[in-house]
Amino acid sequence: MPDIKPAALLLSSVIIALVLPLFLLSPAQIQWVLQYCTYWVILALLVFFILGLVRLSYDPNVRDDWLECFRPLQLLFIVGMSWLMISLQPTGYKVVMDEPVLIVTAQQMHQEKQFLVPYSCYELGGVFYTFDGYVDKRPGFYVFLVSLLHDLTGYRTSQGFVLNHLLVVIFIALLAVVGRKLWPALGFFVAPLLVLTVPLFSISANGSGFDFLNVLMVLATVYLGAIYYNSPSEERMNLCILSAALLAHTRYESAMYAVPIGLLVILGWLRTRRILVSYTTSLIPLAFSPLLMLQLMIRSTPEHWQIRGESGEPFSLTYLGENLEAAANFFYQFGPNQPNSFYVSALFVILLITCLLRWPSLRNRLADFKPPEGWPAYLLLGFGATGLLGLLMFYHWGQLDDSAASRLAMPFILMQILTITYLSSLVFQVRLSGLIFVACAVFYFMGVSRPVCASTSFLSTYPSVRQAIWTREKVIEHRDEPALFVLQQRLIPVGERKSGLEIRTAIERKAQLALHLELQTFSEVYLFFTQDRTDTGTGDYTRFELGSHFEYEVIESQRLDRIREVFMAKLIRVKLDDDTNPYESLKVFDGIDKPAEWSALHLSTLP
Amino acid sequence: MTENSHSFPKIEKYRGFVFVFSIFFAVAFSFAFPIGGAEAFLKSSAYWFAWVPCVLFIFYLLSEARSSGLRNLTGLKQWRLWTFLAVAFACLLLVHAEFGYKIAMDDYVLVATSQNFHYTREFFVPTSGFWKGGGADFVFHDGYIDKRPWLYPFIVSIVHDLTAFRVENAYLVNLLSVGVLMLAAFYFVKRVATARGAILTCLLIVSIPLIAQNATGAGIDMLNVTLLMVTMLIAAKYLELPSAKTEGLLIVSAILLMYSRYESAIYAIPTALIVALGWWRAKRVFLSIPAILSAPMLVGLILQNRIFRSSEALWELHSGTAQAFGFANIAENLPRALYFFFSMDGTLANAPWISALGVLSLLFFLLYLYRELRSVGKLPAATQALSIFSFFIVLNFIILLAYHDGKLDRLFASRLSLPFYLLLALAPGFAFRESFSRPITFRIVTGVTVLFLIGWTLPMNSKQVFTQRNFIKKDLDWLIGEVGTKVRRDDLVIDQYSTAWSIHKKTALKPLVAIQSLDWIDKRLSAGRLSNVYLVERLEYVIVDGKPQLQTSTYPEGIFDRSLLFERSFRPFSLVRVYRLDEIYPERLPDDWVENRIGGNVQNYTYTGL
Secondary structure (H helix, E strand, O other): OOOHHHHHHHHHHHHHHHHHHHHHOOHHHHHHHHHHHHHHHHHHHHHHHHHHHHHHOOOHHHHHHHHHHHOHHHHHHHHHHHHHHHHOOOOOOOOOOHHHHHHHHHHHHHHHOOOOEOOEEEEEOOEEEEEOOEOOOOOOHHHHHHHHHHHHHOOOOOHHHHHHHHHHHHHHHHHHHHHHHHOOOOHHHHHHHHHHOOHHHHHHHOOOOOHHHHHHHHHHHHHHHHHHHHOOOHHHHHHHHHHHHHHHOOOHHHHHHHHHHHHHHHHHHHHHOOOOOOHHHHHHHHHHHHHHHHHHHHHHOHHHHOOOOOOOOOEOHHHHHHHHHHHHHHHOOOOOOOOOOHHHHHHHHHHHHHHHHOHHHHHHHOOOOOOOOOHHHHHHHHHHHHHHHHHHOOEOOOOOOOHHHHHHHHHHHHHHHHHHHHHHHHHOOOHHHHHHHHHHHHHHHHHHHHHHHHHOOOOOOOHHHHHHHHHHHHHHHOOOOOOEEEEOOOHHHHHOOOEEEEHHHHHHOHHHHHHHHHHOOOOOEEEEEEEEEOOOOOOOEEEOOOOOOEEEEEEEEEEOOOOEEEEEEEEEEEOOOOOOOOOHHHHHHOOOOOHHHHHHHHHHOOO | OOHHHHOOOEEOHHHHHHHHHHHHHHHHHHHHOOHHHHHHHHHHHHHHHHHHHHHHHHHHHHHHHHHHOHHHHHOHHHHHHHHHHHHHHHHHHHOOOOOOOOOOOHHHHHHHHHHHHHHHOOOOEEEEEEEEOOOOEEEEEEEEOOOOOOHHHHHHHHHHHHHOOOOHHHHHHHHHHHHHHHHHHHHHHHOOOOHHHHHHHHHHHHOOHHHHHHHOOOOOHHHHHHHHHHHHHHHHHHHHOOOHHHHHHHHHHHHHHHOOOHHHHHHHHHHHHHHHHHHHHHOEEOOOHHHHHHHHHOHHHHHHHHHHHHOOHHHOOOOOOOOOEOHHHHHHHHHHHHHHHHOOOOOOOOOHHHHHHHHHHHHHHHHHHHHOHHHHHHOOHHHHHHHHHHHHHHHHHHHHHHEOOOOOOOOOOHHHHHHHHHHHHHHHHHHOOOHHHOHHHHHHHHHHHHHHHHHHHHHHHHHOHHHHOOHHHHHHHHHHHHHHHHOOOOOEEEOOOHHHHHHOOOOEEOHHHHHHOHHHHHHHHHOOOOOOEEEEEEEEEEEEOOEEEEOOOOOOOOOEEEEEEEEEOOOOOEEEEEEEEEEEOHHHOOOOHHHHHOOOOOOOOOOOOO
């Protein structure tokens, strides 16, 4: 029987975690809770997680696993693999607008400890002001870590890239340790090598998205789950659950891993014939409550689903055919078009079929066969990753051959690699055959993955990414002047702590823009817009986005693809209608002549 | 009680005689010196008034270190741990640091003073200079005796002497100061609390955004608070085991403290009390060389104070204020001080957690002192030192509140709260020293402090609203950084802030001086000895009939033709404009124009919005 106090606490926290978001809080209150509490919930989870890891490090078995990484050859291997993974692809935005949104959320977490994407952002007299905002649909663990990096090492927009680079080293080391558990002879080297053949991992590691952290947390949860099942205890269970909670706070769908982890916890209880409930465990449901709130918020805001075209449902059976075709195209295409590893995909199927067909004979041959330590953890989380990939096949954004969606396959590819590593340990019993297997992986990497990575960034179909990268470069060039940037991707200058305004807002609030142009509140107003060639064949450019609201002078441009070009221009004049009074917003100053109040009111007149 | 315990401390007669004579001499010299001659005397001797106590301080510090052993002095048994912590704390302080001037014009004036100390050893704030000998050497030719005590510019000038003149040397001195402050605070608290309490104290100090702001600027306040801490540490050491050497070190440290800020003269009293207490305990009046020389060493400070009091302009009385100090000011300043200490609005360099914990700790500390009143002599020496000094720190704070400009919620005044903040940060270590031996109390307080550091201090240091809102600094940074690159050696700049230009070796004149010298400028421009004359003008928008209108120029109409070169806005509804003067017409200047404006600025850039 469990202790009654923590069990009662567990029950209470489950009830609170469910009742609060589902029945008691209004959408506005949910937004408030998410805005102000997410940071502190994740901080608490991380502190408990780190303390748990420190305690776990006292375990001699665990310590031995990790001391292995510090032997010269192994350390060299980990550093080398990490360096290779980072150097395979250029560092920069990979998914627009996800990454600028994450950068700005991290900025807000750093500055205000709020989980929020601000609407209005202005740099005035060197002070960066943010006003209002919305709670983003993306969970907060990644942005929390970026904000922590800002806190401890200073604010830089490149911290997202730095964090992912740091995570690469942890990921490779952890993968090597897990690989060694699955294949004691060569797993330490094989698993990282196989990952290196998949350019998708390098793409994620060089971006500032949360997918690399997600796959790392999946691996960490597998590892900690295996440790827990191998020798169940309250402390190990806490660590496993905390890892799952942090994983759930990393990506939307990763909350689903709570199911296999729940099953694993129960299997551990069965193994010890005791229900383990600690105070930490009993409070964990409260940590999942913000995720439930986030889900409720996403469901109540259809725009968050970013449904393409006119079709209505985010999940539907009708997407299955197209998505399966896209998945096959992604996993089994050989060449530079997809950031996949044909080698891993093929090997996974071949080894799986071989082992299934030859299982009885294999088992007889391996007299001392025993599954890897903590095997249910691998199995359950493997099913979890596969289940999520299956679910993705019914999702409207589930075309894996689209570079914006292919990153969703990373946990499944990780499970493929772990499966290959384990099955190889059964098949390649002779050391020579194992070494040949390793040589093949090296050969594939040298012959296919490396040249493919050198020749393409896999972003050719995404001009918006190139536009974002170019825009960021231009903003950084003008970082020292208090300018206002008017553009479609307004979060790019905001990430650099510069004033940013969406073109739509600039047009809607033309009068205010005209006023501040006259007052010279900003050193310059820069407009960024794109132009497409018309399909009339005349070769003329058709201007969109800006309409005829502004008079400007183009100062720079960049071709994005065959038909699209992005322009940077200096605003010269705002064209106002005859009946528009640009001084309308100055009415707030009537009867006020104190500069102190002017300073505050000045903000209310901004566009 | 033995008979001996009531006897008066022994005194060596000749020392006593010299001591009394030196006081008499110092008082007579300071007050009999004519004020006109005082300026000239101070200008040439101020450097040496700072030099003597500095040399004595180093001598006595080394002497003390040698006699008690450096290891005993500092207790550096776990130096690796302390070094790691010191580096970690420094990283936290500096991670969001933006080195630069923080307070205009104070910081500029101090750097200019240090520059002049470095070049000429004269105490003098240059307001103007020129390139002599066809551009070979930049020479200052106009300036004034500053009202600020000069220890900080003196030390900066020493760094200039060692490494050549650089503005960055001013930041370096403050950076080193904060390191000394942390070490001194650590060892001061460690004397009564455990190392845990001492670490917590350092963490509390790091948690004050005002510290980070001042540690990376060029102001006098960081050095002042550091010297206050060092003096308290030496006082504790002296009370523990009074000796002539420690007495000398304490006195010379207090003198340096007095030379670091105006109002720090008040700490002469606690120092004197502690010195006397040490004599009483040792049954001997030591009267070391610094004690004998203390009064003459303070002559410079007294003379400067006389000059300061004789000039109303240096008090910077604005907005119709008649008196610099007054109890009536407390009524206005106290609520603003409370707002400063406990405000959560995120625009001030404050630390509400330190304020709350510190005030609570001070109350407990008072209760503790009350409980131990009868056996106060048996309290740890550091507790005794803090008790005496804390009374004067509070008194200093009250004087600050009585000052007409003691509005702590203003950017320019908040740094004055540093000594009181130091007291608030030290108080928990003393008030809860017994509680800190229990891990749970220590963990809770440290946990909250770490949360505060992450949740408040680091974001505040990152945003630096309290620093960035210094619009004058912004416009000077732009002017000197961007426009200044275009100003050549044979060019002249006319700007209210000529000192800032002089630091960067640009010939500049204040507008009033320039207008007085229009004829002279015109002749030089015509003769080709001046290539360009740039005029900086700061103008405000006013709203008339719902429309913004730029104020008309404050210069007399028609005295020059000018072309607009640059303009930029750094604060709401204002513009900084830079013109080049094409033609000058000195004859068009109205006869009474200059006369009407003497004693004031051509333009008033006092912004009361912060």
